[in-house]
Amino acid sequence: MSAVDKAFHGLRHMIATGRLGPGDRIPPEAELGEELGVSRGPLREAVRMLAALGVVEPRHGSGTYVSQLRPEDVIGSLSLTLELLPLSGLLEVYEIRRVLEAHVAAKAAARRTPETVKTLYSLIESMEATEDPTEASELDHRFHAEVARAAENPTLASLLAVFRARSRKYQVFTLPEGPEMRRKSDADHRVLATAIADRDPGAAAGAAEAHVAQTERWLRAFMPPVEETDGGPEDAPS
Amino acid sequence: MSAVDKAFHGLRHMIATGRLGPGDRIPPEAELGEELGVSRGPLREAVRMLAALGVVEPRHGSGTYVSQLRPEDVIGSLSLTLELLPLSGLLEVYEIRRVLEAHVAAKAAARRTPETVKTLYSLIESMEATEDPTEASELDHRFHAEVARAAENPTLASLLAVFRARSRKYQVFTLPEGPEMRRKSDADHRVLATAIADRDPGAAAGAAEAHVAQTERWLRAFMPPVEETDGGPEDAPS
DNA sequence: CGGCCGGGAGTCATCTGATGACTTTCGCTG
DNA sequence: CAGCGAAAGTCATCAGATGACTCCCGGCCG
Numbered sequence: 346m347s348a349v350d351k352a353f354h355g356l357r358h359m360i361a362t363g364r365l366g367p368g369d370r371i372p373p374e375a376e377l378g379e380e381l382g383v384s385r386g387p388l389r390e391a392v393r394m395l396a397a398l399g400v401v402e403p404r405h406g407s408g409t410y411v412s413q414l415r416p417e418d419v420i421g422s423l424s425l426t427l428e429l430l431p432l433s434g435l436l437e438v439y440e441i442r443r444v445l446e447a448h449v450a451a452k453a454a455a456r457r458t459p460e461t462v463k464t465l466y467s468l469i470e471s472m473e474a475t476e477d478p479t480e481a482s483e484l485d486h487r488f489h490a491e492v493a494r495a496a497e498n499p500t501l502a503s504l505l506a507v508f509r510a511r512s513r514k515y516q517v518f519t520l521p522e523g524p525e526m527r528r529k530s531d532a533d534h535r536v537l538a539t540a541i542a543d544r545d546p547g548a549a550a551g552a553a554e555a556h557v558a559q560t561e562r563w564l565r566a567f568m569p570p571v572e573e574t575d576g577g578p579e580d581a582p583s
Numbered sequence: 584m585s586a587v588d589k590a591f592h593g594l595r596h597m598i599a600t601g602r603l604g605p606g607d608r609i610p611p612e613a614e615l616g617e618e619l620g621v622s623r624g625p626l627r628e629a630v631r632m633l634a635a636l637g638v639v640e641p642r643h644g645s646g647t648y649v650s651q652l653r654p655e656d657v658i659g660s661l662s663l664t665l666e667l668l669p670l671s672g673l674l675e676v677y678e679i680r681r682v683l684e685a686h687v688a689a690k691a692a693a694r695r696t697p698e699t700v701k702t703l704y705s706l707i708e709s710m711e712a713t714e715d716p717t718e719a720s721e722l723d724h725r726f727h728a729e730v731a732r733a734a735e736n737p738t739l740a741s742l743l744a745v746f747r748a749r750s751r752k753y754q755v756f757t758l759p760e761g762p763e764m765r766r767k768s769d770a771d772h773r774v775l776a777t778a779i780a781d782r783d784p785g786a787a788a789g790a791a792e793a794h795v796a797q798t799e800r801w802l803r804a805f806m807p808p809v810e811e812t813d814g815g816p817e818d819a820p821s
Numbered sequence: 822c823g824g825c826c827g828g829g830a831g832t833c834a835t836c837t838g839a840t841g842a843c844t845t846t847c848g849c850t851g
Numbered sequence: 852c853a854g855c856g857a858a859a860g861t862c863a864t865c866a867g868a869t870g871a872c873t874c875c876c877g878g879c880c881g
Contacts, residue, residue, distance in 0.1 A: 348863075348865095349631065349863080349864095357663070357664075360667055361666065373832060374833070383864085383865095385866090386627075386864060386865070387863075387865090389624075393628040393632050394634070394635035395664075397632035397635045398660065400664050403834095404832090404872090405585075405832080405833055405834065405872050405873075407833080407872080407873050408831085408833075408873090414667055414669065414672075420661070422664075423657065423661070425636065426636045426637065426638055428599065429595070429638060429652055429657070434738060437654060437736045437738035437739065441683070441738065441742065445679070445683075448682045498675045498678055499675065500672060500679065504679065586836095611862085613861095621836095622837075624834085624836070625836095627863090642844080642861090643842070643844075644842070644844035644861060644862060645845070645860090646844090646860090646862075
């Protein structure tokens with residue numbers, strides 16, 4: 346086992362067993378390195394790995410701290426790399442998103458508060474009022490985030506936030522057909538908000554699923570088709 | 584921007600723009616460090632971060648290579664940290680899993696091949712035959728993985744695999760009540776496999792959802808209730 | 822007495838140089 | 852032509868030194 350692995354698993358074990366809890370500061374590099382039997386170089390590399398995964402957070406001059414270990418902390422690490430995936434993978438992500446958006450919409454409809462409804466309509470009006478595609482995209486994100494928040498599952502909400510961030514990179518609203526898409530999208534939002542306001546989970550799920558499916562169709566239509574690399578049946582050469 | 588950030592984002596950018604593609608070997612440390620304007624220390628830390636996220640893979644003595652960038656490569660990085668989450672977060676994960684397992688079951692029922700059905704029943708028979716809880720858990724995992732595979736969405740399949748791995752850590756089958764749970768679980772599997780064999784998506788979804796919900800109830804029942812840390816309303820002190 | 826401010830200790834960030842371990846390639850030998 | 856061994860290339864690790872930043876504490880001033 347390499348020195349980096351020793352440090353990585355050692356540190357992870359200290360957190361898993363509770364010796365280090367959320368918010369704790371881990372020992373200084375020199376001290377921890379001696380305890381784990383590695384020098385500072387590999388130890389720092391292991392700490393960076395855990396930082397990339399959202400488990401710890403180094404603060405220059407202060408120390409390195411264990412994160413709160415909320416599900417969103419760990420899931421957020423995906424956002425840095427999900428956009429490196431090829432388009433074919435993105436379509437698979439859309440399928441997941443469609444299922445989960447439908448679920449959170451239904452749950453939001455069942456649990457909504459008056460404040461949620463008010464916020465949703467407020468966001469819709471802002472969306473319909475703006476001309477800036479970037480601002481519209483931002484408001485769209487907040488609208489769906491609000492629906493997810495109302496479903497009362499922060500893990501699911503942050504997972505969907507990551508998926509949406511990946512999709513937003515494509516900026517479909519800036520295309521020539523953008524304004525037309527915008528109007529359709531706005532109409533979808535009204536249908537969804539109304540279903541939630543009516544406490545109608547079935548309608549909300551249907552509206553959310555249709556909305557995502559629509560976005561997915563736009564992406565299929567305006568992005569290059571998935572290309573066969575060349576040797577179809579081959580698997581990962583590893 | 585720190586040297587590590589410069590190296591991390593620089594390298595990530597080289598991959599995002601296609602200058603480095605899946606399977607490519609990245610330049611040697613000395614050379615890349617000079618190009619990015621950082622010394623070897625921070626560069627190595629940045630490479631380790633990308634390695635932890637499943638984007639690159641260093642091979643001692645040979646070089647560092649970009650991964651295939653399949654969705655499962657990136658999602659797999661979650662498995663190292665998901666088990667650090669507290670139990671409260673786990674229940675939220677179960678809700679996601681319930682929705683997604685229902686979806687893959689329905690899709691598997693719609694697309695199943697005779698081979699899939701044969702494999703599923705073969706796994707069920709092995710499960711019912713064994714006494715070893717560890718082996719049973721392994722077979723259970725393979726059964727659900729086969730269902731997910733039949734749904735033809737590798738991203739979703741690997742996401743569910745990560746979620747299941749987190750759940751398996753609890754080894755509920757080793758409890759005194761284990762054998763009884765095992766029989767219930769086996770019965771669930773038969774219902775699900777039959778629904779898939781009958782090409783009945785609705786029944787398959789219902790069976791899968793009920794199966795996950797059952798597991799979830801066992802976990803709630805036999806694990807300590809979620810404890811309030813003490814100062815309820817406080818948020819992350821950041 | 823209280824708030825502001827400066828200094829010092831503690832900690833992470835970075836650079837440099839050197840050595841070891843492992844893989845791959847290529848030329849030599851039989 | 853096959854096998855093998857040496858050499859080059861590359862990552863892995865260690866050590867030491869310096870810089871940058873944060874935090875706390877004690878003194879000073881109002």
